[in-house]
Amino acid sequence: MKLTRRQLATALTSAAALAQTPSGPPATPDDELKAARDRLQANGAVLARQEVPMATEPAFQFKA
């Protein structure tokens, strides 16, 4: 798979951002849940920007 420089920069910035979260922990359980959902959505956004050839199957190993 080829990544554009922009895609690579975005992916690396996202990873770095996760490791450098600057603010304190969320104050309430609701804030905590929102933060967790935001992280998953951010991951989804990173994945959405990745180009995958249509023929690429998921990395499952199913044995009949």
Place this chain on the structure above:
Amino acid sequence: MADIGNDVFFATIPELNARLKSKEFSAQELTRAFSSRLAQLGGRYNALALPLPQQALRKAREVDQDIKRERLRGPLQGIPYGVKDLLSLAGQPTTWGAKPYAGQVFDYNATVIDKLAGVGAVLAAKLSMVELAGGGGYRYASASLTGPGLNPWDRTRWSGGSSSGPAAAVAAGLVPFAIGSETSGSIVTPASYCGVTALRPTYGLVSRYGAMALSWTLDKLGPFARSAEDCGLILQVIAGGDAKDPGSAGKSFYYTPQYARPLKDLKIGYAPADFAKWAEPAARPAFEAALGVLRQTGVRLVETKLPPFPYGAVLSTILAAEQASIFEPLIASGKVDELADAAQIAGLKASLDVPAKDYLKAMRLRRLIQEALSRLFAEVDVLLAPGRPGPATSIDRPLDRGGPAAGTAPQDPGFRTIVPAGNLAGLPALVLPCGFAENLPLAMQVVGAPFSENLLLAVGKEFQARTDWHKRRPPGV
């Protein structure tokens, strides 16, 4: 009773085996010594989940009978060991380190426990862990039913997770070896922080039957021990096909150091930025010295890069989706709120929302990652990176606040994402203690192509023949 000195608690498996066979002490005497030490020191590091002194002594009695009749079953015969408390032991509590499962009892043994029993190893204790192996994403070291894992080198520091107990127990000489697990980092991190040798086997090489599932496509079981050689001897026993594990590769493993390729023929891929820039300043001299030792073995160190993929996002998505399905009953019941860590609770609840399209996209990207890493192993034989960039963190430091200060991150990503990358591709990794910073151990990880454990162990054995970092003992034990 034979006089068993303190040295026995830090002896390797071949050393203990030789002393058992020469009848310097019996398996029962050895088991009593370790059980007593576990009882005395296990709580000091929050490493102990469940002591098993009576059961262990019964097994040791059988072993002594076998040795007396010369029914020899290999180097692990009569050797006490511990398992992370995510492995089922029939009739005994298996808590998964989590309050909602504190009373859980299974009526069957994990396959690895049966395999180790078959060669006469003596299960002495179940060892502590981060609750549910930390899949929800925990913020504090205290995310465990047994409290924060305390590092034997400095009890104000974390022992690492999620295999906290196995790493701390081996480091403190409470057991000669232990079995832990890794989904992403749970062997590499605690082994690095506690300064013990450990092996994350290739996905599918060791049966996970009877182990808590966190992620069906990522979970692996592996040994913590005193040396690369010990890890090879243990892996030879616990590896092998198992129809009860759908992820089993159906392959066996024979530890054959005598057939290892000469190290001068090996190309080791590494990123200088990992050791010179990403590593914490206090750790850099030790890492540089370790690279120097490796060069002296004759290996060729070749500058390499990981293929550019968003490894963290891919792994997090797969883990979240699979754990959501596994722990949906816990979350739906509301008992998830009994967990110790607020971030972990939120992470598990949020994981129910991962869209199927994201999971499938991540699994398709994983296919590309496997292919790209396979091409990388056509250029180099193994990859080398720090186990962690620095020594163990303080037990009260929020774990999601790691990394360098904003604005100081080097441009070169190095192999900083080798842990998610290696786990996504199912690659084996050997953790080798390689020095100290701030009086705390450091380690490097050697990562290989699938089923290249003998090659990794050969590199590790040679490194450990030239260094003694793996033999160092924490102060006061």
